[in-house]
Amino acid sequence: MSLTLADARIATPEGVHDGWLTIEDGRITHVGHGPAPRAGHSLAGRLVVPGFVDIHNHGGAGGSFPAGQQDKARDAVALHESHGTTTMVASLVTGTIEDIAAATASLADLCEEGILAGIHFEGPYISKARCGAHNPKLLREPDPKEFGELVKAGRGHVRMLTIAAELPGALDTIRAASAEGVIAALGHSDATYEQTIAGIDAGASVATHLYNALPPLGHRAPGPIAALLEDERVTVELINDGVHVHPAMLRLAYAVAGPGRTALITDAMAATGMGDGTYVLGSMQVDVSNGVARLAEGGSIAGSTLTMDVAFRRAVQQVGLSIAEAVEISSLTPARVLGVADQVGSIAVGKVADLVVLNDSLEVAGVMKRGDWITEP
Template identity: 75%
Template sequence: MTTTLADARVVTPEGVHDGWLTIEDGRITHVGRGAAPGPGHGLGGRYVVPGFVDIHNHGGAGGSFPTGDPDEAGRIAAMHARHGTTTLVASLVTATLDSLSRATSALADLCEDGVLAGIHFEGPYISKARCGAHDPALLREPSVPEFTGLLKAGRGHVRMITIAAELPGALDTIREAAANDVIAALGHSDAGYEQTIAGIEAGARVATHLYNAMPQLGHRDPGPIAALLEDGRVTVELVNDGVHVHPAMLRLAYRAAGPGRTALITDAMAAAGVGDGSYGLGPLRVDVVDGVARLADGPGAGSIAGSTLTMDAAFRRAVHELGLSLPEAAEVTSLTPARVLGLADRLGSVSTGRQADLVVLTEDLRVAGVMRRGAWITEP
């Protein structure tokens, strides 16, 4: 079956043009300019952008990936899909090894079913000094044997692990991750400039939510941020929700890293798509007030605890707050994170041969329709 989307403003890596595209067997087969050569689904001049790729997401729709509940995880993925996220990595938080292993095994089933694109361990190998919304009592020093045990539970679906480079055993664990095609990310870390460079040299290739949960830039003590921004091998995650990072600092990071090394993420937790209230994030409780999630109690009470962001909102903010063009916004929400996952040859852009993961946006960049693998999730 062939589907033609006509009368669209198509956002490609090369620019924005009035045109059309055809989809067959879940893939884009043609991207054309001007009027479609035959009848099609008219979009009324609305934008077509690639489906969003979120590589750091803890939950939404009232649910949380760390519980490992398959039904809950399915609801989370469905809610984010309605907001345009067609490729989603499930992020876990610090917990006991048994809890992590059980959740990983359960989520691996959803990866095999194509609901999720992988699993991300944010903890337990992170710094107590920079643990944020993680239970400090459950943090551990990195261990290669422990890590390989978690990999076995994931059955090939563990895609990323966040590690503090300064911890004993961190560099060996980063090397082990790289050897197993798992992305090592540096974050929740008290590392200095040189320690961060050592982590990159060991194989780390992502900065977990740059600026947050790490020492800040200093003109005599540059710290991890400078090391992560200046190394062309590192992709930096940014939470563009108006809470985690000031827009000026987001623009600074973007100018340093460029669209090819900037990946917008949600870092979403259970309240995303729902609203204010009290929620769980792993073993901790989080209060959400006016859309801002903070730890409710314990040593880190008041710390930011994830976000209520969805990727469509991150896309809008990229255009309206950061001044990105539509192709640039599509790159940082789709193509670059797809590249991080090694999937840029399959998805992440509106290009011939790519998977037909598409988001239809109105003039004010609101979601009007979502297609995944050639099938409408929400039909415009």
Template identity: 80%
Template sequence: MSLTLADARIVTPEGVHDGWLTIEDGRITHVGHGSAPGPGLSVGGRHVVPGFVDVHNHGGAGGSFPTGEQDKAREAVALHRRHGTTTTMASLVTDSIDGLTRAAAALAELCEEGLLAGIHFEGPYIARARCGAHDPTMLREPSPQEFAGLVKAGRGHVRMLTIATELPGALDTIRMAVAEGVIAALGHSDADYDQTIAGIEAGASVATHLYNAMPPLGHRAPGPVAALLDDERVTVELINDGVHVHPAMLRLAYEVAGPGRTMLITDAMSATGLGDGDYVLGPMRVRVDGGVARLVEGGSIAGSTLTMDVAFRRSVQEVGMSLPDAVQVASLTPARVLGLADRIGSIAVGKAADLVVLSDSLEVSGVMKDGVWITEP
């Protein structure tokens, strides 16, 4: 079955053009300029962008990936798909090794179905001083042997590990993770500049939610922020919800790292898509007030209630990114980090028809996954 989308403003990393595209068997088969050569579904001059890719997401719609509950995970994925995220990686939080093993095994089944793009362990190998919304009683020193067991539980679907590079055993664990095809991400860390560089040299290539849960940028003690932004081997995550990072600091990171090394994430938790109230993030109790999630005890920010369409829109309207750059940081760069850029992340012939239709104000009006409408414009 073939479908042509006509009267579109197609956004690619190279630019924006008026045109059309054709989809067959879930793939993009033609991308053209001007008027479509035959009949098609008009999108009325609205923007068409690739589906968003979120590599750091704890849940939504009341579902929390750290619990490993498959039905709830499906609800979370469905919510984020309606907001344009067509590829989601499930992020866990610090828990017992048994708890993490069980959750990884359950989520691996959803990865095998194609519902999830992988599993991300955010903890337990993180710094007590920067643990944020993680249970400090469950933090552990990194162990390559122990992490190998978690990788085994994920049956080939563990894609990322967030780790504090200054902890004993961290560098060996980073090397082991990278050797197993797992992305090592530096975060929830109290490392200084040199310790961060050591982690990068060991193979770490991502900064977990840059600026958050790490020492701030300083002119005499530059800390991890400077090391992570300055190194061409590192891609930095940014939470653009207006709470986690000031737009000026987000703009600074984007201008230094560029769209090729910057990726938007949500860090969303179970309350996303719901109202204020009491929730949980792993074993921790969370209260959402005014859309901001914080721990009941201590008040630390506990993830977000952000969706990628909002992060995308803010990147254009508040940070000043061009539409092509916003597409790159929301779709293509995270797809590249996951090793999926040959299949998703941009509008190109041969890639999956994962598409989002956006109004002039960049509100979602349609979402397609593998050529099938989730929300029809």
């Protein structure tokens, strides 16, 4: 079956142009300039961008990935798909090893169905001093053997591990992750600049939600933020909801890391798409007020209620990035992190037809996944 999308503004790696594209059997077969050579589905001048890729997401629509409930996880995925996220990693939080393993095994089924793009362990190998919304009673020192057992529970679908580089056993666990093909991300850490560099040298290549749950920049003790920003081996995650990171600090990170090393994430939790109220993240109770999620006890920020379309729109309208720059950091760069940029993350011939149609206000007007409309414009 062939479908032509005509009368569109198309965001490709070469820039934004007026044109058309054709989809056959779920893949992009032609990308053209100007009027389409045949009649097609007119998009009336609306913008087409690649489907968003979210590499750090705890849930939505009332469902929390750490709970491992497949029906609730499907609801969460559907909610985020409706907001343009067509590739998503399910992030867990600190829990008992048994609970993490059980959730991992359950979510691995959804990975095998192609619903999820992988599983991310955020915890339990993180710093008590920077644990944020994680249960400090369940934190553990990194253990490569124990980590290996968790990876086995994921049946090849564990994609990322967040770890604090300063903890005993961390460097060996980072090396073990690399050997298993798992991305090691540094975060929830109280490490020095030097300890962070040691983690990168051991194989870590991502900064988990840069700025958040890390010591602030210091001019004499630069800490992990400076190390993560300046090292060309590291991609930095940023939560662009206007709560976690001030736009000026996002601009600063982008000025240093550029589009090739900056990845927007949501860090979304169960309340996303649901409204204010009381929710659970792992073993922790979370109160959501005015869309901001905080621990009921202590008040630490506990994930977000962000969706990727809002992060994209804010990148253009509040941060000041171009459409092309916002596309790269919300789609192509995170796809590169996951190693799937040959399939998704940009609009190009041969790639999967994961597309988002946006109106003039950069609001979602349509979403396509693998050539099928989730929401038809």
